[in-house]
Amino acid sequence: MTPFVFSCLFLIQLSGSLALVVTPGDLAVLEGRSVTVPCHYDPQYVHHVKYWCQGRMKDFCTTLARSHTTDDAETVESQVSIFDDPTQLVFTVTMTNLTVGNSGWYWCGVEVGGVWQSDDAASLHISVEHGMSVMNSMVHGEEGDSITVQCQYSVRHRGSVKKWCRSGDWGSCLKTDSNGTFRNEAVEIRDDGRKAFTVTLKNAQRRDSGWYWCGSGEQQVAVHVMVTPRATTTLSMVTDPTALVTEETSLTPVTEETSLTPVAEETSLTPAAPPARGLVHQQNDTWMPPLVVCLAFLLLLMVILATHKLWRHYKRNRLAKETEELQSSLEVCPVREADWKNSTIVFLNTSTQQLQVLGKDKYNF
Numbered sequence: 001m002t003p004f005v006f007s008c009l010f011l012i013q014l015s016g017s018l019a020l021v022v023t024p025g026d027l028a029v030l031e032g033r034s035v036t037v038p039c040h041y042d043p044q045y046v047h048h049v050k051y052w053c054q055g056r057m058k059d060f061c062t063t064l065a066r067s068h069t070t071d072d073a074e075t076v077e078s079q080v081s082i083f084d085d086p087t088q089l090v091f092t093v094t095m096t097n098l099t100v101g102n103s104g105w106y107w108c109g110v111e112v113g114g115v116w117q118s119d120d121a122a123s124l125h126i127s128v129e130h131g132m133s134v135m136n137s138m139v140h141g142e143e144g145d146s147i148t149v150q151c152q153y154s155v156r157h158r159g160s161v162k163k164w165c166r167s168g169d170w171g172s173c174l175k176t177d178s179n180g181t182f183r184n185e186a187v188e189i190r191d192d193g194r195k196a197f198t199v200t201l202k203n204a205q206r207r208d209s210g211w212y213w214c215g216s217g218e219q220q221v222a223v224h225v226m227v228t229p230r231a232t233t234t235l236s237m238v239t240d241p242t243a244l245v246t247e248e249t250s251l252t253p254v255t256e257e258t259s260l261t262p263v264a265e266e267t268s269l270t271p272a273a274p275p276a277r278g279l280v281h282q283q284n285d286t287w288m289p290p291l292v293v294c295l296a297f298l299l300l301l302m303v304i305l306a307t308h309k310l311w312r313h314y315k316r317n318r319l320a321k322e323t324e325e326l327q328s329s330l331e332v333c334p335v336r337e338a339d340w341k342n343s344t345i346v347f348l349n350t351s352t353q354q355l356q357v358l359g360k361d362k363y364n365f
Contacts, residue, residue, distance in 0.1 A: 021045075021122040023108050031130045032155035032195060034096040039108030039122070046086045049111040052093040056105045058121050067091060098128045099155075130154040132219045140226035147201040149223050151214030162197045163215035164189055167222065173215070201225065 022040040029035045039050070049068060055061030065082040079098075084091040095102065109121035133152045141147040151162070162180065164187065165173035176182050180191030186208075191197035197216075201208055204227045213220045 021108050021110055021120050023122045023124045026125040026127070028127045028129060029098055030133060030152060030154045030195075031098060031100055031128050032158075033098060033152075034094060035098065035126065036092055036094045037106070037108070037124065037126075038090050038092050040090045041110055041120075043089060045110045045112075045120070046089070048113075050082065050084050050091045051109045051111065052080065052082055053107045053109060054104055055107070058107050058109070058119070058123070061105075061107050065093060095126075098126075100128050100130065102126065103128045130156045130219075132157070132214060132216055132221045134214060134221050134223055137222065138224050138226070140228060141201075141204055142228055142230045143205060144230055145204055147204050147208075147225060147227070149199040149201075149212075149214065149225070150196055151199065151216075151221065151223075152196045153216045153219070157216040157219065158193060160217040162189060162191050163213070163220075164199045165213040165215060165220075167211035167213055 020042060024038060027035060027037070037052075039052075041048075041050070049066060051063050051066040053061035053063040064080045067082050067084045079096045081094045082091060083094075091108070093106075093108070103126060105123055105125050107121045107123050109119050112119050131154055135150040135152065139147055139149055153160075153162075162176045163173045164182075174182050174184075174187055174189060176189050176191055176197070180193055180197070182189040186202055188200040188202060189197060190200075197214075199214070204225075206227050206229070209225055209227045212223045212225060214223060
């Protein structure tokens with residue numbers, strides 16, 4: 001009986017552990033801003049109470065907000081709110097006016113109830129930082145348009161001077177005045193005094209493309225601006241000849257042909273032709289330097305191989321000549337065997353290879 005009870009309790013605990021609560025993961029927020037966290041839960045928890053608590057351990061965390069089924073959220077702190085959407089199986093938690101002290105571990109929790117089951121919850125870490133960020137670090141627009149960059153900052157930088165600088169050229173920095181504004185014929189800066197300032201590039205040109213910095217105090221964040229050529233339409237060039245032919249339908253075919261000739265010549269002169277030619281010329285020139293280097297290397301390699309071969313041939317001929325001279329200098333006239341029995345051979349001069357035989361009788365060779 002006892003094993004059966006423990007088995008049942010184990011299955012109940014296992015079924016509870018399989019019902020998950022999922023969070024989006026760790027988040028980083030600028031000081032003074034708000035954050036909204038979605039917490040997804042299992043369908044069996046539609047009518048359960050959801051809560052949001054702060055603390056490293058789930059069993060000892062401090063509850064900040066609770067929901068009661070599908071009713072309106074009940075909050076413990078005014079800066080925290082919770083809303084449950086059972087149709088989407090998600091409840092969302094919103095925290096406003098964050099400070100660095102709000103950094104820490106938080107839990108999306110669902111009250112399961114019961115003695116043998118703990119609440120189902122998932123944790124995430126929220127980092128509240130002071131500094132700067134941008135809504136979009138890559139902005140683009142066409143020539144002649146106005147391009148807007150929004151730079152966000154934390155609470156600590158509300159009273160700081162805001163700057164817009166071209167990367168690599170600190171002398172180009174444009175700074176806001178005491179009213180939080182700056183304006184000239186090309187750039188306009190407006191600071192809302194709370195969380196962001198907006199930079200507007202008026203009548204943007206191709207030369208305005210590049211990297212810039214949004215700055216406030218010692219903080220800065222990079223932004224890349226890309227200005228593209230304005231797109232030109234050829235619709236009018238195509239429709240004009242048609243209209244011309246339509247209006248002059250009473251004319252002879254020869255007149256129609258002559259009227260269309262100038263149009264064909266104009267449409268053939270597209271502005272893309274000169275760049276295309278320049279691009280092809282650059283492509284033809286790019287392979288010349290590597291080819292010259294390769295040919296010089298091959299020539300040098302051939303000279304080295306030829307020199308090495310000639311040197312080996314010279315050494316072989318010299319060795320053969322020395323060997324032949326040595327053999328010829330060692331040739332000895334035939335002598336009777338009895339004359340060699342009590343004789344001694346001594347090389348008196350190795351350079352001339354003179355051989356003397358000493359004994360009872362001396363023979364000079």
